[in-house]
Amino acid sequence: MGRAPCCDKANVKKGPWSPEEDSKLKHHIETYGTGGNWISLPQKAGLRRCGKSCRLRWLNYLRPNIKHGEFSAEEDTVICTLFATIGSRWSIIAAQLPGRTDNDIKNYWNTKLKKKLMMGMVSSSSTTNTTHYAPQAEIVKTIETLSPKPHQNPSFDYQPLSNNSYEPLGSANYSIPLFNYCNNPISSCLVTNPFDQNNSFYETLKPNQVGFEFDELEYGGLNSVSFNNGLLFDEKMKMMQQNNNGNEGYNGNYVEGNAMMKEEEEMMEQKREEEAKRSTK
């Protein structure tokens, strides 16, 4: 037996909402709340609408503090960065942008931001002072292909990237964001590019901070890592663990990001200090 429909489809109005319907819904929710039941709400509010439709209208349009209009450059950056990190999980992305709805962001990405990114018009965020610009369509395509899809829930443990060595593949000028999924919250993370011998590009990220960096170095590539809700992401490690075949079959070019646990980072710092003391004696 199939599931019963949530409402009587034949007796329900569809399509754009009229101002009268809006005001009925708004008044009802502001007076009585949703009652925790959207299905029965339309009847109580005197609306010939499906409960789901009411919920959507309220969340995306009527509820207070909804921000309409142009997205700022900062918002662009957050969306691009998070999309590259977690894929099209719009509700999570929306949670980082107060006043914006998941629907809004999804529409914005699909109609405008993707194109902006392709044209290299979006500045990416970084904790370094260097300004980086997202390159062309290849990046966007790669991000879209490889970013995690909704409901893909990584379930493997964190492995320090520094235990592995990788060579860049292919001859493409661009690489892709590489994140390691981590189940255990980490307090901070140091990111370096192994091809950058002088370590002139590095970042230390704190929880909820997002680093996203397009390098225009000799090797060309993207070096990025991110925290989301205390979890560290690395796309490449995810793929390797999923495929269980190392670099084999990996169709793309990349630059590795080294991620270290904070403890490891602090130990190294301590070592450096001790060595410095010894050398001054």
Add this chain to the structure above:
DNA sequence: AAAATTTCCAACCGCAGCAAT
């Protein structure tokens, strides 16, 4: 000015996950 095409976004649809029974 009119027709054709493209852009944009509000709203719909179906599915997954969860809680209650």
Add this chain to the structure above:
DNA sequence: TATTGCTGCGGTTGGAAATTT
């Protein structure tokens, strides 16, 4: 454990508005 009902999410679409031909 299986079933049912509901919510929330992301993909998709219809059609109005804007732009181009």
